[in-house]
Amino acid sequence: MRFLKGRGAYVVGGVVVALLWCATAALGQTEPPAATESEEAAEAEAPYPQFPMPEDPGLRPPQDVEIVDFPDDEGNCLLLNWEPSPDDSAPARPREFFDLKRGEFRFMSAAHKQQRREEWDAAAAEANKRERSGYVIRRKPTSQAEFLWEPNGETGPVFSPVIILPGFRQYQDNDFQFLVPIGEDSVLRGESPPTPEELLEMREEQSLLDPRLTRWDYEIRYFEDGRMSEPVVMANTGPRGNYYNRKWTNVLLMGLVSSILIISFIFSARSGRELYVRPVAGLQAVDDAVGRATEMGRPILFSAGFAGVDNISTIAAMVILGRIARIAAQHGTKIIVPCLDPVVMTALREVVREAYVSVGRPEDYEEDRIFYLTGAQFAYAAGMAGIMVREKTAANFYMGYYYAESLILAETGFMAGSIQIVGTDSYTQLPFFIVACDYTLMGEEFFGASAYLSREPKLLGSLKGQDYSKLLIAVFMTAAILVATVAGLAGADGIAEWTQQLFQYASS
Amino acid sequence: MSTPELVGTWIAALLTFCALSFLYKDNPFYKFAEALFVGVSAGYGAAYVVHQVFYQDVIIPLSVCFQVAGQEPSAILQVINRIVPCILGVMILSRFIPSIGWMSRWPLAFIIGYGTGFNVVYIVQTFLLPQIYGMITPLVEIVRPGEAPYEGLTWGGVMVLNTVSNLVLFVGVLSVIAYFFFSKAHTGSYGKFTRFGVWMLMLGFGATYGNTVMARMSLLIGRIQFLLYDWIEGAIGLSLPG
Missing domain, CATH: 3.40.50.1220 (TPP-binding domain)
Incomplete structure (x- = not known):
């Protein structure tokens, strides 16, 4: 029992107290409450349209459908834009990702975006619940003969129809990596869930995919109450990569300014300046x-x-x-x-x-x-x-x-x-x-x-350059905050948002 | 509980006690657990790299590429993408032959150079810009007509708590930046300002400390739960209250 003297006694005592406390906490923990039957029933009754539906010539398809490449990406995304069908009663939702008419990204503050999204989602969900309506989009490789409602993988790559809520005017398709076939036996099988071997096969096939080398066809229809309109087909299209990402211009500028400062201080240090x-x-x-x-x-x-x-x-x-x-x-x-x-x-x-x-x-x-x-x-x-x-x-x-x-x-x-x-x-x-x-x-x-x-002059110059970069950032940030404050007091929200946009980052 | 599970639970429980015995002092039980843990993890890591990286990222893709080389235009590009890293990896192994050991520096130079360049953009994008972006809010927030009613404390139309919070954030960030400015000595009023920055840092660290300690406690509770339920109840067969 010699170890119970001196430091050992404190250690053993502490461990015993900690173990007792944790044991009490562990015994006191309870299982989380299970979902109620009414919640499960409500989830099961959520409306979900079944396709294919009978075509109704009286239902009008979406208007002015066009497909554009998603800007500032590596070439793995396309945007489908359309004007709502005249039969779509939901409020038209602004395009979120890219405004074709303005030729630029729409800028909104995060809170503003969230608020608008909630409003649009609520309106679209209400319209969908009332009429079970919306848009359905299908895609196929141009080399494939026809669009499929339930692709099984034997006649083409798996691509399930996409259903869009009413009121929407845009669909961002960035799902290419799961679709491109390689050779005769590279098509993904339709059974789900896939086996581990199939998952491995999928992964290896994906590693070979280059959506920019494959052409695609799309069709879009409007549906309502178990009927759907005639399709609008957009043929032979595909995404392409962009060499310059405009959203990262501020990163480029910050990098350039920092680099110039660092290089200047390195030269200064090499010239013997203390x-x-x-x-x-x-x-x-x-x-x-x-x-x-x-x-x-x-x-x-x-x-x-x-x-x-x-x-x-x-x-x-x-x-x-x-x-x-x-x-x-x-x-x-x-x-x-x-x-x-x-x-x-x-x-x-x-x-x-x-x-x-x-x-x-x-x-x-x-x-x-x-x-x-x-x-x-x-x-x-x-x-x-x-x-x-x-x-x-x-x-x-x-x-x-x-x-x-x-x-x-x-x-x-x-x-x-x-x-x-x-x-x-x-x-x-x-x-x-x-x-x-x-x-x-x-x-x-x-x-x-x-x-x-x-x-070393190189490292010292680098440190000084970073120091002055920090100083510049602090000055710009202070100026931007003061401008935002004055603009906020004057009610000029546009100026405040523009100031914030200067420091917008990729996911904002 | 099946026999393999029973054996596994007993081994896990005994190794838990071996690891906890380090709280008293270094001893043969801890040494055994440590050696086993280090050895198993190193062996598992090696097997993982061979199977998940070398086999899945090199062998299988290359075999697929060679099979579809005539049909898939991007196959040759993928072959290059796989072969070049392999060559760089083999060059690291050249250290074992002293006469060509210098070749191992090339892949290291490549990795370090790539990492440095990549991180410049990554850090600006991920850490710098989001923080500046989040900072740019009006220092003084006022209640505006037509907006949702503000339930907090107001004074002359100014949201008091929001405004104080924004001011503390603004001054705190500037003082911390000043602390990390190496080109000026921390003396006089500037020194006091940077001292305030240190206090802000320590306040933040204190909050992080408390938060993380509670997360560690949950890990300990998980281990105690294993001993109570899996070992004492499941493996030994004793029933516990509650």
């Missing part, structure tokens, strides 16, 4: 931590995070590892680098090897100290915890992107008595690192660390 960078506490502690490990005769542990080698955080971690490895090589301190990704491991080996070569000690470089541990998140954390307590590492560096394992790493290192320095842009994990580690480089500090440590 560039000031304020000191950051965590960075100054890096040298101290390596020195501490040397004095104690214990190793340094370095982790490059959980992201791939193409991630910015991992690249920044590599630069910092180079600095740490150089100091460790000079002092003859052992450095351990367990890796989560084999490609990252290869890159880190290069970084450490070059550091040892650069200080004239290539013979001290041991490749086996930078090794692949495992690719699984928590297995990696368990392995790291084991290394910390068994190797008794004097300094732990966690640089890169981290997920839920952050507290396991940081807390174990704290219990092992290591000095711990963190650099990450993972804002969800920063709180854990801040409470459990000695120094934390947050976000931009982490990216600026490489420049601060190396003092």
